[in-house]
Amino acid sequence: MSRLRNSSLALMLAVAALKAGAATxxxxxxxxxxxxxxxxxxxxxxxxxxxxxTEPNGxxxxxxxxxxxxxDTEWHRWDAQLRAKLLVAAGRPSxxxxxxxxxxxxxxxxxxxxxxxxxxxxxFGAPSLSLAFGRQSYKDxxxxxxxxxxxxxxxxxxxxxxxxxxxxxxQLTTFRSDESDLDPRDEDIxxxxxxxxxxxxxxxxxxxxxxxQDDRSGAQVERFEDLLDxxxxxxxxxGVRLHGESGHAPAVGYTVNALFQEGDLDRYVIxxxxxxxxxxDRVQGFFVQGELFGRLDSLxxxxxxxxxxxxxxxxxxxxxxxYFQSRVQSNRRPGVADLxxxxxxxxxxxxxxxxxxxxxxxxxxxxxRAELEVLAGSLQRLNDTLRVNSQxxxxxxxxxxxxxxxxxxxxxxxxxxxxxxxxxxxxxSARLSYSSxxxxxxxxxxxxxHQILFVIAGRW
Numbered sequence: 001m002s003r004l005r006n007s008s009l010a011l012m013l014a015v016a017a018l019k020a021g022a023a024t025x026x027x028x029x030x031x032x033x034x035x036x037x038x039x040x041x042x043x044x045x046x047x048x049x050x051x052x053x054t055e056p057n058g059x060x061x062x063x064x065x066x067x068x069x070x071x072d073t074e075w076h077r078w079d080a081q082l083r084a085k086l087l088v089a090a091g092r093p094s095x096x097x098x099x100x101x102x103x104x105x106x107x108x109x110x111x112x113x114x115x116x117x118x119x120x121x122x123x124f125g126a127p128s129l130s131l132a133f134g135r136q137s138y139k140d141x142x143x144x145x146x147x148x149x150x151x152x153x154x155x156x157x158x159x160x161x162x163x164x165x166x167x168x169x170x171q172l173t174t175f176r177s178d179e180s181d182l183d184p185r186d187e188d189i190x191x192x193x194x195x196x197x198x199x200x201x202x203x204x205x206x207x208x209x210x211x212x213q214d215d216r217s218g219a220q221v222e223r224f225e226d227l228l229d230x231x232x233x234x235x236x237x238x239g240v241r242l243h244g245e246s247g248h249a250p251a252v253g254y255t256v257n258a259l260f261q262e263g264d265l266d267r268y269v270i271x272x273x274x275x276x277x278x279x280x281d282r283v284q285g286f287f288v289q290g291e292l293f294g295r296l297d298s299l300x301x302x303x304x305x306x307x308x309x310x311x312x313x314x315x316x317x318x319x320x321x322x323y324f325q326s327r328v329q330s331n332r333r334p335g336v337a338d339l340x341x342x343x344x345x346x347x348x349x350x351x352x353x354x355x356x357x358x359x360x361x362x363x364x365x366x367x368x369r370a371e372l373e374v375l376a377g378s379l380q381r382l383n384d385t386l387r388v389n390s391q392x393x394x395x396x397x398x399x400x401x402x403x404x405x406x407x408x409x410x411x412x413x414x415x416x417x418x419x420x421x422x423x424x425x426x427x428x429s430a431r432l433s434y435s436s437x438x439x440x441x442x443x444x445x446x447x448x449x450h451q452i453l454f455v456i457a458g459r460w
Contacts, residue, residue, distance in 0.1 A: 025072035027423060032460060036061040038097045040453035042347075045092075045391040054450070057091025059098055063114070077122055083115035094391075096349060097453065099340040101139075101147040101330040103183075113175040114149060128159045135175065138167065138193060141333070142343075144257050144289060144352075145211050145237055146193055148328035160199070163207075167193040184229040185327060188217035197241075204244030212236040213326065233326070235263010235283065249298045257289040261323050285313045285323025287352055289343075293361075302365040308343060311356035314382035324353040324389075336363070336373050336412025337429040339455050344377050345408025347435035347451045351389035356380050359406075370413045379403040381442060395444040402440030409434050426460035 039058035047053070063085050070078035087098075088109040098104050117134030121127075132154040139147045152169025170190050174182050190213065197207035215232040237259050245253035265283045293306030315321035325331075331352065335341030342349055344359055359377025366372055381388050384401040410433035417425040433453045439446040 026069065026074065026076075028069055028072055030067040030069075032065050032067075032424065034061075034063040034065075034457065034459045036063070036099060036455075036457045038093065038099075038453060038455040040097070040451060042092070042094065042451045042453070043449040045393060047393065054452075055091055057093045057097075058089070059093040059104065060088045061098070062086045065115075075122065075127070078118065078120060080118040081115050082113075085112045085114050086110075087112070094346075094349060095330070096332065096340055096342055096346055097455070099455075099457070101143070101328065101332060108178075110176045110178040110180070112177070117154075128157050130156050130158075132156065136167075139330075139332070140209070141241070141243070142255070142257060142289070143330035143332040144287070144325075145209055145239070145259060146328055147330040147332055150191060150193075152191075162196075162198055164196040165194065167191075183327075184217065187229070188215070190214040191328075201244070203247055205242070207241040207243075208239075209241065210236055210238040230268050231320075232266045233263050233283070234266075235261065237261045237329075239287075249296065251295045251297055253293050253295075255289075255291045257287070259287045259323075261285045261287070265320055267320070281320065283320065283322070283324075285321075287312050287323045300365070304363045305361070306363075307358070307360050308377075309356075309358040310343065310352065312352055312354060312382065315354050315386055316383075319354075319386045322354065325351050335431065336371050336410045337414050337431045339412070339429055339431045339457060341410070341433075344379070344406045345375055345435045346410070346433045346453050347408065347449070348379070348406050348437055349391065350379065350403075354382050354386055354388050355403075356382060366411075369416065370411070373408075373410045373412070375408040375410075376406070378405050379440075384442065392439075392443075392449075394439065394447065396442050397444050400440070400442040403442050404438050404440040404446075406435070406437045420460050424460060426458065428456070428458045430454075430456045 037058070037060050039056070041054040041056050044053060044055045063083060065081065065083040068080045069076045089104050090107060092106040093104050095101060095103060113135065115135055115137055117132050117136050119130050119132035121130045123129040123131055135149060135151050136154055137149045149171070150167070150169040151172050152167050155166045157164040168191070170188075171182060171186050174180050192212040193210070195207055195209040197205050199205050212235070214234050216234070217229055217232060239257065239259035242254065242256040245251055262284050264280055266278065266280050268278055287310070289308070289310035291306060291308040293304055295302060295304035312323040331342055331349070332340050333343060335346075344357060357377055357379045359375055361373060361375040363371055363373040380401050381403055382401070385398050387396055388403065410431055412431045413429070415428040417427055420426050431454070434450070435453070436448060436450040438448045
C-alpha cells in the first residue's frame with residue numbers, strides 16, 4: 001500500500017511540474033550581449049632582449065547574440081544562433097587577454113561573425129540527440145585538444161550520465177570585416193572532433209576524445225615560396241580526460257589530460273636554385289597534464305591548495321620530433337572570476353612541445369564573490385639542445401634546460417546576478433593580476449619580465 005501511495009505522489013508531482021512548465025512558456029526570440037574590456041602593461045615580445053621594458057595595451061570586445069527557437073516549450077524541434085564580435089585593440093594584447101584563441105595583431109580592429117548555426121533537436125524523437133550545421137565554436141575545458149571556430153556538422157548526444165559528439169568540418173574564411181584572409185597555415189584542413197564521456201559516479205567523469213586533421217595546404221607553391229605554410233600535419237591527437245570533485249568537506253578534486261599524437265609531418269623548403277625540397281617524417285608523441293587540489297568549504301574564507309604539472313615527451317634529434325600542438329589548441333582555461341588565463345597565469349603562453357612545467361597555487365575567498373589566487377611555477381625544456389615555441393625572442397643556450405620561474409597574483413570578483421527584466425539578468429566579472437617571469441639559464445641573457453592586467457566583463 002505504501003509503495004502505491006508513493007507512486008501516486010510521484011505521478012502527481014510530475015504532472016504538477018509539467019503544468020508549471022507549460023504555464024511559463026519560453027521566449028521564442030532571445031537577444032543578449034557581452035562587453036569585455038582589458039588593459040595593462042605587457043612586455044614587448046618583438047624586442048630581442050626585453051630589459052624589463054613594458055608597453056601599454058588594451059582591448060575592447062563587444063559580442064551581441066541572437067537565439068531563436070521554433071516553439072515556446074522545452075520540446076521545440078529547431079533552434080538557431082547568430083553571434084557577432086566587434087574588436088578594437090590598442091597596442092599588442094595577448095590571446096589570453098582577448099579571452100579567445102585568436103591571434104591579436106597590434107592596433108587591430110574588425111567585426112566578425114563568430115557563430116551562425118541551425119540545429120535540429122530531438123532527433124528521431126530522442127530529447128538527448130541533436131544535429132547542428134553552420135559556423136560553430138568548440139572548446140574543451142583546458143583548451144588542450146581543440147579551441148576554434150569551425151564550419152561544421154555536429155551530431156551531439158547529452159544525457160544525465162552520458163555525453164558524446166561527432167563533428168566534421170573545415171575553416172573556410174575569417175568572416176571578418178577587414179577583408180583579412182584566413183591564415184595559410186589554417187587553410188584546406190579537414191578536421192574531425194569526436195568524444196564520448198560517462199559520469200561513473202556523482203561529480204566524476206571520464207571522456208575519450210579524438211582530434212583528427214588532414215592538412216595538405218602547404219604543397220601549394222605560392223604558400224611555401226613566401227614561407228607562409230611550410231609544413232603540413234595529417235594525423236590525430238587522442239586521449240582521455242578524467243575529472244572529478246568530492247561532494248563533502250574537505251573537498252578534493254582532480255583533473256587529468258593524457259593525449260597521444262601520431263601522424264605524418266610534411267615539410268617544404270626552397271633551395272638556392274629555387275627548387276622544391278620536400279620531406280616527410282612520422283611523428284609520435286605524448287602529453288600528460290594533471291592537477292590535484294583540496295578546499296575547506298567549512299571555513300568562511302574557503303582556502304584551497306593545489307598542484308598542477310604537465311610534460312610532453314622529449315624530442316630526440318630535431319625540433320619537429322615528438323608531441324606538438326596545432327594552432328587550434330590554446331591551453332586556455334578559466335581562472336579567477338571565470339575569465340580566461342593560462343595554466344601558469346596571465347603572462348606565459350608556451351606551446352606544449354619539448355616542455356615540462358610544475359606549479360603550486362593557493363586560493364581563498366576574501367569576501368562573498370571575491371577571491372584571491374597566488375601561483376608559483378617553473379618551466380623546463382626536455383631536450384636542452386632544441387628550441388621551445390614561445391613569444392620570447394631571447395635566444396636559447398645549448399646545454400641549459402631551466403627556462404625560468406613564474407609568479408602570478410590575481411584578484412577576481414563576480415557580482416550577484418542583477419535582474420534587468422523579467423527574463424534577463426546582468427552578470428559582471430573583473431580580474432586584476434600581476435605576473436612576473438624570471439628567465440632561467442636556458443636563455444642567453446636572462447631577464448625578468450612582468451605584466452599588469454585588468455579585465456572586466458559584463459553579460460546581460
